[in-house]
Amino acid sequence: MSDRLRVSGLSKAFGAVPVLTGIDLEVPAGGLTALLGRSGSGKTTLLRIIAGFGRADAGEVRVGDRDVTGMPSERRRIGYVTQDGNLFPHLTVAGNVTFGLPWRARRRRHRVEELLELVGLDPSYAGRLPHSLSGGEQQRVALARALAPEPDILLLDEPFSALDAELRSSTRRAVAATLRATRTTALLVTHDQSEAMSLADRVAVLRDGVVRQEGTARDVYLHPVDLDVAGFVGEIVDLPATFAGATAATPLGPVALREHAVGSGLAHVRPEQIEPAEDGTEAEVTDVELHGGFGVVRAKCGPVQVTARWPTHLLPQPGSVVRVRVRGAAVLASGEV
């Protein structure tokens, strides 16, 4: 049974350069939290400190009620899946998967088969060597290996980034399903917001060594705390606005605000909030980009450039004039700079 992971007041500097500053983070038992950050945001450093490969200058790491801060990694019961899988090249799949098991347990065939099935691999893989597996298969074996000793916490460091698009989504699904099945507490590090959003129950956005926002994926997407988080977790459209309390006047008509504001500035909305509407504002389509089931429409509304995301059957021709409006409230408003 998995435990809760709690990191509190964690700080780390390399020389005079602070990398992590007072990190507080909690992953509930059985939950999957994605730690989302750009490269250089300190997310790998944080993960390595949790795993026990690096030491923090201050703060503590707790697993359930255990303080593991000063503990060597092998005693933490924290599993780790890396970007490349890092399977032991001299061991078979079975040897890799059972690496962390006690000596007796390593011999039990059915345990290997169980674990392989768990990650969606055929038991016949047991005797194969890592170099004969595809990248996705290697990652699944790495996951099975990490899960085998039934760790309290599982850390996943960009585990899908080395895979191609198709493998990535299938591997992702397999991993998510496995984690749910085993109810393992997991912390996933990624720079890919769609990966974070699609997999995780909760998302923590890390920037400049500080957790800027932590919440459910939906919450972070719809209610980002600042412009930077807003831009990082999804695309945004900036609309010049005159604020009047609960609403703002924009070139696309009135837009609701979450917080009262006065003066002028920008109202930020998501592209999918800009919909076609009979009674909307006229805009001239400059460019249409098809993505299968939906498309991205770029249009000019006077001097304002807007981006919208529409279902494919609604897509206009470039050069045509469409009428649009904003649905729902702005995710964020910012004053004129």
Added chain:
Amino acid sequence: MTKGSISAVRRLLAVTVAFTAAAALAACGSDASSDSAGDPTLVLYNAQHEEVGQAWADGFTATTGIKVEVRNGSDFELANQIVAEGAASPADVFITENSPAMSLVSSKDLFSPVDAATKGQVPAQYASSKGDWVGVAARATVFVYNTDQVTEAQLPTSILDLAKPEWKGRFGISPSGADFQAIVSAVYALKGDAEGAAWLQGVKDNAKIYRGNSTIMKAANSGEVPGGVIYHYYWYGDQADGGANSAKTKLAFLGNQDPGAFVSVSGGGVLKSSRHQAEAQQLLAYMTGAEGQKMLADSKALEYTVGNGVAANPALKPLAELGAPTVDLNTLNGPKIVEEMQRVGLL
């Protein structure tokens, strides 16, 4: 430095200390073998020909029942080793091919005085005037020459001739060898420093430099160089071995007490640090005695015997007929000669 890294350094030190202590303990534990008073085993550092040293050791064991372990090496290796070992040397007896190695050890005062009876078995000119080692064998310096390239009339009559212009590039020497250094010593001793220095410079300008006597002999045999300065036994040995490297050569003995007719003495001595002085002196007495010298004469080493009343191998020109110069063995190849050879660039 953080708390963590200090503790890492401490652990490091602790482990290093433990490691060293364990090694030292292991060392002490294995100290049992070296010495039990009842049944001594002598250690002979043998720089002589292996077969000679071994024959003496075996013969001594057969006669006295005292075991001898033989450690083989060359003069300079074993002499430097004994000096480095100092008072802790495991060696009981040291025998060499040439006397300068004995002088080195003697200069560090590492030899015991030789028993009077043993000294009586060897003529005084073949022993250290300090009385701390005696000769066990001897070898003669000769001029080997290619008979196609050098006629008897052209042969040098003295080693001093080799500094003359007509010998430029026509003879080989092995300046790193003890024998050549002994010749230089002899020239300086017999002719004085000024003449010696002029001669040494002339030789440096004239000679072709080889390393080792056998290389010189082979070069002379093939005609690569008309002649060279070597020890006698290389030539006799090769003649006995089929003559592949000496068939076209002959030896010239310079004689007449010329520095080039130098006879080098192979020495033997008992180490002061030996814990078996009596047995070690016995071994030295055996080697220089009638039985030991007879063994030398019969061996294929073809060296001269030095013990009273034992003739050398009949193939050799008798020692008494060589006309060797008289040189104090203790002064041979001293630091001065090394400095002189370093100065002219032969070393």
Added chain:
Amino acid sequence: MTERGVAGAGLRLPPLRAAVALAVAGLSVIPLWYVGSGLATAGGGFVDLVWRPRVGELLVNTVSLVVAVTAACLVIGVGAAWLVERTDLPLRPLWTVLNAAPLAIPAFVNSFGWSSLSPRFAGFGAAFLVTTLSYYPLVYLPAAAALRDTDPAFDEAARSLGCGPWRAFARITLPRLRPAALGGGLLVGLHLLAEFGAIQSLRFDTFTTAIYDQYQAYFGGTGATALASVLVLLCLVLLVAELRLAGRARLARVGSGSRRRPVPHRLGRGRLLAAAALLLLAVAALGVPLGRIGYWLVVSTSTAFPAAELARATASTVVLGLVGAAATTAAALPVAWLVVRRPGWASRLVERGTYIGHALPGIVVALALITVGIRYVPALYQSTTMLVVAYVTLFLPLALVGLRSALAQSPPELDEVGRTLGVGPGGILLRVTVPLVARGAGAGAALVFLAVVTELTSTLLLAPTGTRTLATQFWSESTAIHYGAAAPYALLMILVSAPMAYLLTREARA
């Protein structure tokens, strides 16, 4: 140690490994200390001993030999490796074996073989030829291994961009070979600095032969130390030069995952020419010494086969070789680990320090160990233990080179992943690190074995009294010009070495 160096790197320095690495490095300091204390004794006279024309001559000789032979070995070694690995040369397996085989022939045996052809075989050219023929496999083997490891895709990409085979070789293959080839080149250079046996009869003086001469002059000990100090400086120059030339690339990983056998370059009409060149090389490096040994066996009257004596010498040679190889490899492991996993000036210093023992003449290292050994561990004096310690001091770099690259190829993430699976550092060492570096360690151990088989001076001075090895017996017979008696020992040395040389070709093929 700085915060960045230890704590910042994340893991604590495992104390045992670091301590062993320091102890090993300490060993290599002993010869340095010996030379230093000799200099201190010499005092002001030291300047006169170093600042004289003779030292100038030796410097010119030594430097020109090192530069010329290293360059020749690089050209021949890399060239042969490329021909064998990347072209449609016929009889590939044969050339693989023949190019490693010279390692089985001790350099001094090769030298005796050549110089017995003609006494005119002497001087710079002779020394150059003999040492090049003996040492080029030290470059060939790592170069061939690197060529096998390098992804041919780079080469193919270059060719698709319009580079012909030769330009692709020069612009892609060669730069990628650089760390491996230079590592081999460094070993060649260090071997040359310390080489005595192969050069001593060729009428060509280097610092090492001159150092032996000084010792032979008995009262020239100080002169020897003075020359040795210049030799240490030359060694440092080589070490720094290799670091500079190889740059950061030296520990870089070469391709991972499954490798393809590249499409060989077509040599066309050059095929026969290339095969002929390799054949000539094999005849020069193998045919001549083997032929001469056969000739001595047949012609010389001193030829004898004292079976018991031969068996005894062979047995002690093999045992010393195996023990020396195992001990040296074990000692090299923590040093390699330190260099690869904890890079920094301190570990680099430790690693580079171990090369010094390899560049000094055996007599200097042996006398240093005698001086220290008899004073501090008298019980170990002239024991097999002490001899093995001497081998470790002398041959550590040979074991280090293979281990270092093997360790570099096993990423540290594997250790970390292993530990998150609940396995401690000791378990990781046994279950991950050792199996992964086994191949590299095996290659290093084979090189050490070959070196021990041909080692002479330290064995003479430090082995238990009465020990005879093939090398000491060969040497004593051949200096007494009993070539016929020496020949069986030479032959046995080659036979004993052959399996190890073959092991090295296997390593290169893996």
